[in-house]
Amino acid sequence: MADLSRCYLHNLGDSERAKLADLRSRLPKLVAQAREASEDAKAAEKLTIWGVDLEKENEASDIVLLKFIRAEELDVDKAADRIVQTLIFRADCQIDGLKDAELPKCYQGHDVISGYDVDGRPVMISRFGKMDLEAVFGDVEAFVRYRAKLMEEAIAKLSFKKGEPEELTQVHDYSGVPLIFQTSQVKGAVSAVTKVFGEHYPETKGVTIFVNFPTAFAKLFKAFSVFIPERTLKKFQILGENDQETLFKFLPPETVPEALGGMLGTPAGPMSGPCKTLSVRARGNEEMPLIKVAAACTIQWEVRVCYWEISYELYFYADGASEPELVKKSDAMVQATDGIVSGEYVAKGPGELKCNFINNGAWFKSRFCLGRAEQKS
Template sequence: MSDTTPAPDTTTPADTAPAPEVAAAVPIPETPAPGADAGAADSQEKKGDDDAGDEPQNTLTRKFSDAEWTAVKELRAQLPEIFAEAYAAKEDKQAPVTLWGVQIDPASPKDARVSVVLIKFLRARDLKVAEARKMLTDTLKWREDFKLAEVLKEEFPEKIFGGLGKIYGKSKDGHPVVYNIYGGSDVNAVFGDVDRFLRWRVAFMEKCIEELDFENVDQMVQIHDYEGVSMMSRTPGQKAAASQASALFSSYYPELLSRKFFVNVPTVMAWVFWLFKALVPAKTMEKFSMVGTGPKVIGVELLPLVDAGELPKRYGGEALGWD
């Protein structure tokens, strides 16, 4: 989303539009795209199974390599210390917590879904355990400081935020498809309160993550639609939201993105995209696709990934979408 960049990472409107997520999302490290050598992948999966020993398994953990299992076990062993640091202000620093719908108990962390969560932090840091530990610690602390539980209960005005993000359909591989729609909203209403926008953005990302089971699917497809977006009149609120959202999702939502498509992109934004290309890790760029304008052109790129019945007509499919 980060992702992770963000569904609307820099999210939102158009001529009253938001800053493009193109520039904001580009620096986010993501999981490498699948390798082309199926035989090598099968071999790696078998080795991972061997190294896992009596580890609880699911579809995703069976794909771990030996090196990944070694890193997971090392990071998992440090969970009591990670919790003690992240929750230093709490009386019970070892209480189980739920991260992305997965309960992590430092006293009993041997669980396949927990392994899937931990590998995300490790992959985002090239399996460097110390760096992954810091990222996980910072994430847990941020969620506490951000008061995420309260944010998820907050009600955001449908008139202002209702059209910015949509979850619709799944890819052929079962990944939920998330649409970030930047055009047609009231920029002043959306970005007049940057903190509120960020709370909405985080809540939307968490809603997207609810579509992942961390057993068979642990990533999403993002489609960022810039139809009608003007780059000539960005407000200070838009710029601040873009910068802060990008930093937030790259820091606290690792490896949740399968593919990201930028569609209906203005020419000036396409240039920004290509300028950033040289600054972004190759494995991240493999997930990004800059697509032209119009259903037919967009469909050529998306239909190999998403069945026509799951893809809205405006993007070249046959589904009604949310219209």
């Protein structure tokens, strides 16, 4: 297997630099080939890949060309052929217009392109549990265009600047997915997407996280993983149910939809800043500092438990006061299904707002909680 570590613009080796120059020198001919092979390509004013004009010599075009070189294990001839085919594909299928296209109803509401992961990669989250399998997977061409549209929207969030993230993080949520999900119809649509992405979206896969993954699926994946290249296999993370603590090692909680245990509401609430996380042991309680304020103000706050249930108490510790003020106390156990619990508090002066999470409902299991607060503008 070729060493690709020096085939990135921010870490370019001498040999890889020469390959990049070689591929760039071929671009006029490659673009001409694409135009000759496709009437749509011939009619297009410019042929681009992900909005990048490869014939303009800049960081963005270098990064795209290097992706094709890496995808072909440093073989410039193969990279050149793939570029031609990708230019034809994008022109014939009018891929550049997908970002603004409206999806049919059956494809709506399943996906979120939300912020960036802990390494700065754009995040695309897809939930499969409530899909109408017949409608979503029945038309293979429509399904491919649906997934390509999402990829185009996510890739548009990449900067294409030297040293910055070049890949995506994808989250696939399998909660509520029936075991018959792997029908021949579904397999056919997924195979078609895999082929298109493999050929025309090289080096865009950063991490793919499978959450709420059924045990039966996990066993199948493990069995077939021996056939997956090690370089690709390292990009997969398989998480079971209620494993938000691991999920949040990859994604900030504020970018994760409320339904998956995160703090991204639908519609989004007034707060969008970073969250704090806290694991609360069984039969224990833990305090989470939320915000310090220097003067009288109105504070917005949000808390939640990611799985099962917990109780909480909010206190404001005013500077100089002998006892904290109880701001809010849960009337009953707050359930994960309750999602985000929020409110406001008017501080009369400087101090600190804290949340005390109480896990008295569990004898053996810890609870994982989130919280944040900010001054209301």
